[in-house]
Structure formats: C-alpha cells, structure tokens
Amino acid sequence: MDRWNGILKVPLRSNSRKFYRVAVSLCLSPTSKTLTVPRANAIFFNGDRVEGTGNPVIEGLSNLQNIAEILVSKFGDSTNAWVVEASDFNGAFAIYQDFIPSLNRWGEPKSYTPNGFPASLSTVSLLGSCYNEVKKIVSRGKPGSQETTIPTLSGCTPETVILGFSKGGTVVNQLVTELGSKDLIAADENLPLSKQESGVECSKLDENQFIPTTEHSFLKSITEIHYVDVGLNTHGAYLTDPEVIKRISSSLIQESRGIRFVLHGTPRQWCDRRRVWIRDEKETMTSFLESEALRSGGNLQVYEKFYFADRPADMQMHFEIIEKLDVCR
Structure with a gap:
C-alpha cells in the first residue's frame, strides 16, 4: 500500500485565524496514486511540548510524523493516521481551547460538558480541512485530472480509533463525555452497500466514507478509545462520571455495536506519589468501565496495559510508550 505522508498547517474552519x-499518513492507491477510503482512521491527540532534552528517544517520539508512522505500524497499512497538535500553547503547555471550552491558562479542564459537542465538531472540521488540503496536493500531481477518485479498501464506512497522549487525554475525555451525552440520538449511520463500490468518484462519494462529516456520524464511528499515559498537574486526567459510562454502555447495547477502551500507563504517571489523583482517577474509571463491560455483555470492553514496570519512573518512558504501544488487536 502506497501512502501520502506530510505535516499540514490548516485552519479549524475556513474563516479561522488559528x-x-x-501530521498525516494516508492510504494511496498503488495504481492510480489517488486517496483511498481506509479501513479505519486513527486520530492521535498530542500533549505538551518537550524540547531541548538532548534525549534522542524523546526527541524522536516528539516528532509528529514519526508518531503517524508508528500508528500505521500498529493499526495496519489500511489505516489513515492523523496526529493533532494543539493550536495554542502557553509556554510548553498545550491548550485545546476549540475542543474543550472550559480550560484554565495551562490547558487543564475545569469540567467536561457535552453542550454543543465542541470536541467532535472540531475534530470533524479539522479532518475535513486536512482532507481537502491533501486532495488539492494530490490532484496537482495529476495533470489534466479534474476529479480525484477514491477506491475503497473495505466494505463499510471506516471505523474511528481515538488516542490521547498525556495532555491529549483531555480531548479524549471530552469526546467520551459527548459520546455519553443524553442528546446523542442512537442510530446506525453506515452507508448503503451500493455507495461503497471501488472507484467511486470523489464528487459523488458521500464523504463520511472517508471521514465523518457530522458530530453524530463521527461519534458513532468510534470503535476504540486509547488513553496513552495521560496525566495532569490537577484532577481531570481520566473521566470519573459513572453516568456517562452507563449511557455509553446502554447505547452500545441498544445499537448492537462495540467500543474498546484501553488504558495504557507507565510508572511516570500511575506511580507518581506527588500526583496520586492520576492513579486514583484511573482506578475509578476502570472500575466503572469493568462494571458496564459486564452489563453490556461484551459490547463495551476494557483493557489495562502497564509498561516498564521494572524501571524507575522517568521522562523517557513517558514518550517511549508510544513506540511500545500494545493496541490489543
């Protein structure tokens, strides 16, 4: 499978100044060199900046394009990888203001509320901007081509895999809150099989075959949620609202679909005695998820992965977990 790789700088919306x-790594047809509809979209929300460490492991795993390539190696060649960096920073601190409105000056959440679905809407808009930019670049490389064709790699609408690393876990919490919103109407939004034929013209293809175009279709496409060594200097690293988890579980039962939650951690976060709330929140969330996994009969699944258990906590393992990630597939 050929790929289009690159780092884009795009606005969230056409009229946005931010x-x-x-970083993207997208599937290309080896014959036509056009974008293909993937089996899945893996969306990775990055954390705070760490620069000038002099540690080649940390520096390498801070590179957005390297992370995109790692995601493809983990989830497979038929996966599109999207690695998102926050648009705003206060020094080294990432601030995902468009995704989580109630943040303090350090990018830490005051609360998580689904009102307006800010994280899902922002994700859909951002991926749409990236997709349109790449489509232009690919088309420019094909003289005389007026339209880009998109062969499909799978027989259904792509799944969505969400990953949040470190501070990026706050975006995951917001998305989970929106996924468990009372206002999210349960519905199956898979495209009819007749629209999933190979070589359908881009202009005639419903774009949610490539990326979802609404917050509803985006949330309903999520099949995996990965917390990757998340942590904050205050509470809110993990979601601890049992009602949100219950509503997600009930929705999965009603719609006969599944979501896998995977919590990945290292001693750097889970064994930090100065920030004991990280482990406490992780244990609380895991307990709620395990309870709902039983009630849902397996529609909701939860896994916990602990890395570098025999090593003393350090900054390198916090980044090295990205490379060692076991995605349980």
Whole structure:
C-alpha cells in the first residue's frame, strides 16, 4: 500500500485565524496514486511540548510524523493516521481551547460538558480541512485530472480509533463525555452497500466514507478509545462520571455495536506519589468501565496495559510508550 505522508498547517474552519499542525499518513492507491477510503482512521491527540532534552528517544517520539508512522505500524497499512497538535500553547503547555471550552491558562479542564459537542465538531472540521488540503496536493500531481477518485479498501464506512497522549487525554475525555451525552440520538449511520463500490468518484462519494462529516456520524464511528499515559498537574486526567459510562454502555447495547477502551500507563504517571489523583482517577474509571463491560455483555470492553514496570519512573518512558504501544488487536 502506497501512502501520502506530510505535516499540514490548516485552519479549524475556513474563516479561522488559528492553525493546527497535523501530521498525516494516508492510504494511496498503488495504481492510480489517488486517496483511498481506509479501513479505519486513527486520530492521535498530542500533549505538551518537550524540547531541548538532548534525549534522542524523546526527541524522536516528539516528532509528529514519526508518531503517524508508528500508528500505521500498529493499526495496519489500511489505516489513515492523523496526529493533532494543539493550536495554542502557553509556554510548553498545550491548550485545546476549540475542543474543550472550559480550560484554565495551562490547558487543564475545569469540567467536561457535552453542550454543543465542541470536541467532535472540531475534530470533524479539522479532518475535513486536512482532507481537502491533501486532495488539492494530490490532484496537482495529476495533470489534466479534474476529479480525484477514491477506491475503497473495505466494505463499510471506516471505523474511528481515538488516542490521547498525556495532555491529549483531555480531548479524549471530552469526546467520551459527548459520546455519553443524553442528546446523542442512537442510530446506525453506515452507508448503503451500493455507495461503497471501488472507484467511486470523489464528487459523488458521500464523504463520511472517508471521514465523518457530522458530530453524530463521527461519534458513532468510534470503535476504540486509547488513553496513552495521560496525566495532569490537577484532577481531570481520566473521566470519573459513572453516568456517562452507563449511557455509553446502554447505547452500545441498544445499537448492537462495540467500543474498546484501553488504558495504557507507565510508572511516570500511575506511580507518581506527588500526583496520586492520576492513579486514583484511573482506578475509578476502570472500575466503572469493568462494571458496564459486564452489563453490556461484551459490547463495551476494557483493557489495562502497564509498561516498564521494572524501571524507575522517568521522562523517557513517558514518550517511549508510544513506540511500545500494545493496541490489543
């Protein structure tokens, strides 16, 4: 499978003055060199900046394009990888203001509320901006081509895999809150099989075959949620609202679909005696998820992965977990 790789700098919306850096690795047809509909979209929300460490492991795993390539190696060649960096920083601290409105000056959440679905709407808009930019670039490389064709790699609408690393876990919490919103109407939004034929013209293809175009279709496409060594200097690293988890579980039962939650951690976060709330929140969330996993009969699944258990906590393992990630597939 050929790929289009690059780092884009795109606005969240066409009239926005703020730009996001997004590393992408997208599936290309080996014959036509056009974008293909993937089996899944893996969306990774990055954390705070760490620069000038002099540690080649940390520096390498801070590179957005390297992370995108790692995601493809983990989830497979038929996966599109999107690595999102926050548009705003206060020094080294990432601030995902468009995704979580109630943040303090350090990018830490005051609360998580689904009102307006800010994280899902922002994700859909950002991926749409990236997709349109790449489509232009690919088309420019094909003289005389007026339209880009998109062969499909799978027989259904792509799944969505969400990953939040470190501070990026706050975006995951917001998305989970929106996924468990009372206002999210349960519905199956898979495209009819007749629209999933190979070589359908881009202009005639319903774009949610490539990326979801509404907050509803985006949330309903999520099949995996990965917390990757998340942590904050205050509470809110993990979601601890049992009602949100219960509503997600009930929705999965009603719709006969599944979501896998995977909590990945290292001693750097889970064994930090100065920030004991991180482990406490992780244990609380895991307990709620395990309870609902039983009630749902397996529609909701939860896994916990602990890395570098025999090593003393340090900054390197916090980044090295990205490379060692076991995605339980």
